[in-house]
Amino acid sequence: MYATLALSWDMMFRSGQPGLSVAGFFGLGGYAAALSFLYWGVNPLVSIALGCLFSLLVAFILGLVILRIRGLYFSIATMSLSEIFRVIVMNWHRFTGGPSGKALPSAVFNGDSAKIFWLFLVLTLLTVIVSEIFERSRVHFALTSIRNNEIVAKSSGIDVFKYLVVVFALTSALQGMIGGAYAHSYAFISPEGSFNFNFVLLPVTMALFGGIHSTLGPIVGAVILGVVGEYLKLQLPYGHLLVYGVIIVIVILFLPKGIVGTAKERLKRKWATI
Amino acid sequence: MQILEIENLSKCFGGLTALNQVNARFEEREIVGIIGPNGAGKTTFINVISGVYPPSSGRIIFDGRDITKLPAHTRCRLGIGRTFQVIHPLQDLNLLQNIMVGSLFGQGNGLREARVKAQEICEFLGLDQLERDTSQLDILEIKKMEMARALATHPKILFLDEIMAGLSADETKEVIETIRTIRDQGITICVVEHVMSVIEELTERVIALDGGRIIAQGQYKEVANNPRVISAYLGEEE
Numbered sequence: 001m002y003a004t005l006a007l008s009w010d011m012m013f014r015s016g017q018p019g020l021s022v023a024g025f026f027g028l029g030g031y032a033a034a035l036s037f038l039y040w041g042v043n044p045l046v047s048i049a050l051g052c053l054f055s056l057l058v059a060f061i062l063g064l065v066i067l068r069i070r071g072l073y074f075s076i077a078t079m080s081l082s083e084i085f086r087v088i089v090m091n092w093h094r095f096t097g098g099p100s101g102k103a104l105p106s107a108v109f110n111g112d113s114a115k116i117f118w119l120f121l122v123l124t125l126l127t128v129i130v131s132e133i134f135e136r137s138r139v140h141f142a143l144t145s146i147r148n149n150e151i152v153a154k155s156s157g158i159d160v161f162k163y164l165v166v167v168f169a170l171t172s173a174l175q176g177m178i179g180g181a182y183a184h185s186y187a188f189i190s191p192e193g194s195f196n197f198n199f200v201l202l203p204v205t206m207a208l209f210g211g212i213h214s215t216l217g218p219i220v221g222a223v224i225l226g227v228v229g230e231y232l233k234l235q236l237p238y239g240h241l242l243v244y245g246v247i248i249v250i251v252i253l254f255l256p257k258g259i260v261g262t263a264k265e266r267l268k269r270k271w272a273t274i
Numbered sequence: 275m276q277i278l279e280i281e282n283l284s285k286c287f288g289g290l291t292a293l294n295q296v297n298a299r300f301e302e303r304e305i306v307g308i309i310g311p312n313g314a315g316k317t318t319f320i321n322v323i324s325g326v327y328p329p330s331s332g333r334i335i336f337d338g339r340d341i342t343k344l345p346a347h348t349r350c351r352l353g354i355g356r357t358f359q360v361i362h363p364l365q366d367l368n369l370l371q372n373i374m375v376g377s378l379f380g381q382g383n384g385l386r387e388a389r390v391k392a393q394e395i396c397e398f399l400g401l402d403q404l405e406r407d408t409s410q411l412d413i414l415e416i417k418k419m420e421m422a423r424a425l426a427t428h429p430k431i432l433f434l435d436e437i438m439a440g441l442s443a444d445e446t447k448e449v450i451e452t453i454r455t456i457r458d459q460g461i462t463i464c465v466v467e468h469v470m471s472v473i474e475e476l477t478e479r480v481i482a483l484d485g486g487r488i489i490a491q492g493q494y495k496e497v498a499n500n501p502r503v504i505s506a507y508l509g510e511e512e
Contacts, residue, residue, distance in 0.1 A: 138378050138385060141367070145375050148364040154346035155324055155356055157380030157427050213366070 001120055001178055002226050004127045005203035006210070006218035008174040011131055012167055014140075014213050016147030017067075018075045019168065020200050022175050024082030025055040027194030029176020030183035031089060031096060034104055037184070044108040048180035055176020060169035067164045070150075079200075086195035101190025108184035116185045123181055124219075127174050131215040134167075143167065144213075202229075205248050211258025220260050275302045277431055277462050278323070283332030285315075285322050285486075292318040294486040296332070300431060305453070305463045307477035307494070309470070311507055314483040316466045317359055320433045324356045325349040337430065350380050355429025357420040359436045359466070363408035369415075370396070370404035373422045380427020388426075395422045399452060414445045421452075431462040438469050450476050470498070482506070 005022050012019045029051035037047040066077045089096045096102065109115035134140060142163045145153035154160055183189045203222070210221020228247065232240035255262045278300040285293040292315045300306060308316050322329045325346030334342045341349055355376075364372050370392050377388035396404055399418045411419065417437055424432055434453070438446050446469070453476060457463050467473050473480060473494060480497040482490040484506040490497045497503055 141371065141375050141378055144366050145364050148366055149362045151326055151346075152358070152362045152364060152423075153375075155326070155350055155358075156376045156423060157347050157350035157382075158375070159345075159347045159379075 001124075001182060002203055002206055003219045003222035004120075004124050004178045005175060005199060006206040006222045007127050007131055007215065008171040008178075009200075009203050010207045010212055010214075010218045011134055011174075012171045013207070014134070014143040014147060015164055015167060016150075017070065017164065017168075018072075018204075019078040019171075020075045020204075021059075021078035021081045021172065022203055023195050023197060023199035024078070024085045025059060025172040025175040026179035026182070026199050027082070027089070027191070028058060028085050029055040029173075029179035030189055030194045031179075032176065033180030034102060034183040034189040035096065038102060038104060044184050048177060048184065051180030051183075052173045052177035055179070056169050056173035059172030059176075060165065063165040063168040063172075067161060067168060082195055082197075082200070086191050089195070090191045097190075099191060101188060101193065104184070104187040104189075107187035108181075111187070119181055119185075120178075123178055127178075128215060128219065130170065130174065135215060139163070139167070207258075209248060209251050209258055211260030211262070211264075214260055217258050217260040221258065224259070276300070277302045277337060279335040280323070281333040281335070283319075283322060283334065284330045285318055285327060286330045291486050293322060293329075296483075296486070296488055298481060298488065298491075300462050300464065302430075302462055303457055303460060304479065305457055305465070305477050307473040307480045308464060308466045308483060309468075309473060309480060309497070309503075310483035310489075314506075315486040316483055317435055318486075319483065320356055320435055320464075320466065323349075324354055324433065347379070350427050350429075351382070353428070353430035354433070355380070355424035355427050355431070356433040357417075357424050357435055357437055359439075361413075361416050361420060363411070363416055363419065365408050367408070368404070369401065369406050369408060369411065369419055372408065372419055373426050376423040376426030377428075380429075392422070392426055395425050398455075399425075400448075413440050414449075417441065417449070425456065429461060431464065432456065434463065434465045436466055436468060438467055438472050446472060474498075 005026065009019065009022050032054035033047040033051035036042045036050050037044055042050060062081060066074065069077060090099050142158050145156065145158055146160055146163065150160055179194065206221035206225045207218040209225055210219065211217025229240065229244060232243050236243065257265065276299055280296060280298045283293055283296045284291065296319065308319065310316050321327050323334060325344065329342065333340060336352060336354065341352065364375065367375065373392035373395060374388040377383045377391040383391060399422055401415060401418055401422065408416065421437065438449060441449065450472065453463055465476065477494060479492065480494050481488055482497050482503045489502045489506060490500040
């Protein structure tokens, strides 16, 4: 799950825009999926798709507005979006259950954990496929140009705004999709659980840890940090986040390109000397 | 035939008027030079025409169409190509990919055509080892790469902003020849340049700017001997 979030964040970051709305669209997709299932009896899998579509739509409309700003300002705007979603959900008692959230009658596949695992795996694969399509098509050229120099990008015929909005909407949709799956796997949804800031911080850290601007990096980062995180949780029930933080600081200080980025560079150098 | 017409173009940055009521025309297949002391508005002129900044007032007519309100990427697709005074390699793309960007988006080609097109342009400009990172290129190669990226957008008019700056005499000669060949393919060229010998050798017509205004226009000899141009460069005689 974190692999998807980390990767989808990185896909937007390839354009140089550090979005912080991962938790927002994750939660939004989660609520859309859970509520459509609860109220209209939509099939759980279809409702996950609905969560994905709903996030896509909302991100597209909001993207038209907030993608006029860049860099840190964009970060702050997207972060506040998450917060706004959370506040709306908290206060719309009748529909969303307010602060106490909503319980679903049963988890997806009746809580069969093997099937849930496969569901997440398929969704992660889907994200990997989208990311690879980005990397191997003109989208890669557009996003890299925008990140390196927006004026050159514009002057070379790239519709910067269009690319940013579309990518923002698509990556938010992936986040909404995984949010839906998350809600259905726990059969429960609450504002604090879904719009949790950890769903931004951890994916971003994982992407930085593994190596940004690639498909492999965020996935490797998510797998390593995910496993380490679970292990630490067992060993140090309350201190695990601290150790986690120290690891992250060390890696970012000594491997600023992340694990995959550094490994690639080493390999390249080796090839060059041969 | 006329390719670009600029009417009463002005651009203000706060209280500073960088361009003041500029009128100019560019004919097809012409090589025009723009000169002027630092801060005369030369680069602003290119930036406003290519769409980096919106003009404060005035009109820009390109190929019979009013493009004053169009965004930069649309102008590029219509056929306005440019390079930058300060070099701007896209550092996370290699040499060939940098040029492909122009072809992919400026001309709307697919990846495969863009690659072929970029390779052709590289051959024409004498660029090789196309898989290199931009950090491994020397200054001449970077300047050629920027020119190639602009050419790959298939422009009808090409603005070259101080492309000769930092090049040796031999390199300058090579680039002058290249620019002539580009013109012979039917592209209008507008060079902004500080090196007067280049302007003299290359251009058919010169526009001199100072303080955002056109102070002289015509053949190089006339403009260079124009008292207003001399005083703009050297200051008033006491």
